[in-house]
Amino acid sequence: GESVGLHLPTLSVQEGDNSIINCAYSNSASDYFIWYKQESGKGPQFIIDIRSNMDKRQGQRVTVLLNKTVKHLSLQIAATQPGDSAVYFCAETYTGKLIFGQGTTLQVKP
Amino acid sequence: DAGVIQSPRHEVTEMGQEVTLRCKPISGHNSLFWYRQTMMRGLELLIYFNNNVPIDDSGMPEDRFSAKMPNASFSTLKIQPSEPRDSAVYFCASTQAGSQETQYFGPGTRLLVL
Numbered sequence: 001g002e003s004v005g006l007h008l009p010t011l012s013v014q015e016g017d018n019s020i021i022n023c024a025y026s027n028s029a030s031d032y033f034i035w036y037k038q039e040s041g042k043g044p045q046f047i048i049d050i051r052s053n054m055d056k057r058q059g060q061r062v063t064v065l066l067n068k069t070v071k072h073l074s075l076q077i078a079a080t081q082p083g084d085s086a087v088y089f090c091a092e093t094y095t096g097k098l099i100f101g102q103g104t105t106l107q108v109k110p
Numbered sequence: 111d112a113g114v115i116q117s118p119r120h121e122v123t124e125m126g127q128e129v130t131l132r133c134k135p136i137s138g139h140n141s142l143f144w145y146r147q148t149m150m151r152g153l154e155l156l157i158y159f160n161n162n163v164p165i166d167d168s169g170m171p172e173d174r175f176s177a178k179m180p181n182a183s184f185s186t187l188k189i190q191p192s193e194p195r196d197s198a199v200y201f202c203a204s205t206q207a208g209s210q211e212t213q214y215f216g217p218g219t220r221l222l223v224l
Contacts, residue, residue: 042217042218043114043216043217046213089153096166097158097166099155100152101152103152
């Protein structure tokens, strides 16, 4: 199928802790993956991407891991801050289109 | 650089009325996408264009929906007639050509059909 799903609808973390948001995808042929952050009332904002020939990519405070064997994608946020509170979507590129998961809400407790 | 621009930001209309949503992609981007977001269905791709040509409109719900891209800097999504179930946030996104390029989203148009 063409489904991309997220394991947890809501993740609550303490400020300063690390956050891990997981995503499962179903298309083995997908070759490009993106994590987006969506704050209330705004459009999805690009966070980080990874191509299928890589298994890890790091950005500023964020790391994306790709495990093609089990078709799993994760987003790690280091030292989570209140400004990280948002809905996070993973997306895969399949047949030229981005297919989005349902999203995980990240809540950061002060 | 200006990002993707959408207008209006909010639209409230009555059932049966025509609604036109507008999008200006990022300059230099030649692929444009229209999405709809609802709580129940999440983000759904409606249609996308490459070089102003519609490539895939399989996500367009029905004939009431139509989209055009008359030039590289402008696209419209039209709903005629609108229905309450069309209430959603509609996003436009653009990217440089190629499937392995990041899509950049506009702020969205929040549509409410009464």
